[in-house]
Amino acid sequence: MEENWIKPMLATALLVTATTGVAAERFDLGKAEYESNCVLCHGANLRGGAYVDFLKVTPPDLTQLARRNGGVFPFERVYNVIDGRQEVRGHGTRDMPIWGKDYQVRAAQYYVDVPYDPEAYVRTRILALIDYLNRLQAR
Structure with missing residues (x-):
């Protein structure tokens, strides 16, 4: 009879531990922007991606x-x-797509009925992406 409540408690403890571990990771907007918009041409390592062979000029490192x-x-x-x-x-x-224009279009689609500042939306994403690139510079 005692075992009936131990298994659910153990499962709950494991779930809370797993969730807490995931929640502790910080979201990196710059990395997310890079992975969703840049990685195919510039690669995960920033040195060239899967589309390199289809481009007229190889993207820079x-x-x-x-x-x-x-x-x-x-x-x-x-x-x-x-x-x-x-x-x-x-x-x-x-x-290379013009991401400033692309961000404006996405913001307009997302914030249909909500007032927002499109310039701030675009600037935030570009600055986050630039911060990510800056952090990954070779030293």
Whole structure:
């Protein structure tokens, strides 16, 4: 009779422990943005992904951005490339999507009946992505 309540208690304790362990991991918006928008061309390691063979020009090694800029992460240039304000010669006819425009479209679809600031929405995602790229620079 005693065993009837021990098994459910043990299962509950295991569930709480497993859930607590997962909840302790912090959500990384920049990493999530990279994985959902960049990884196919630039790769999980930022050095080239599955679509490389289909592109006109091989994407640069994104871990080397600071090194190729005298040790300083080129924040403004990276922001403008992601936002779409600066075209990249190697992208030709714009192989790289203009994420600023894409983020605006997604925000409009998501926040249909809710007031929001589209510029803040776009800026937040781009800044999170840039922060992620900056954290992964080769030292």
